[in-house]
Amino acid sequence: MDKAFFDAYNSCDMKTQASFYSDEIEFFHDKAGLLKDKATLLSATEKNICGKVTRHLIPNSIEVYPIADYxxxxxxxxxxxxxxxxxxPTKASKFIIFWKKENDTKAIGWKITKVVSLH
Structure with a gap:
């Protein structure tokens, strides 16, 4: 799911990014603060990221923890x-993503409900 989402992020596929985000998204950024509006988050990504910035995962850095009933x-x-x-120069940044499993047949089945982005 990480790869699928960030492939969309890096290619500016806004429709796919939107399908991953919950309508109740909470995006915590250590420098910019808290954003709780999906449309604003997508707009900011399109304006500030698309064609300008690409994200690269540091190999073998991901840890995934199941959360019962979530x-x-x-x-x-x-x-x-x-x-x-x-x-x-670039430096490694830590991130935390909360993925909620949903039984929505119209969507991808997993939604990003919270992001913590630490630089």
Whole structure:
């Protein structure tokens, strides 16, 4: 699921990204604060990320913890490459994603309900 979501993120496939996010998304960013609006999150991603930044998972960094009657929590490290600042050094950033398992036949079955992005 991580790969599927971030393939959409890196290719600016906004429709697929939207299908992953819960309507009740909570996105906690250590520098920008808390965002609780799906449309605003998608708009900010399209404006600030698309064509400018790509995300790369640090191999073997993901840990996944099942949460009974909910889904899983994914914890890992990634780095972002900024095409507008190609000579800027990158550093690993920790992330935590809450994935909720849903029985929605119209959707992918897993929704991202919370993200914690730590730089």
């Amino acid at each position: 889904g899983v929590i994914e914890i890992g490290y990634h780095w972002f490459f900024n095409k507008q600042e190609p000579d800027e």
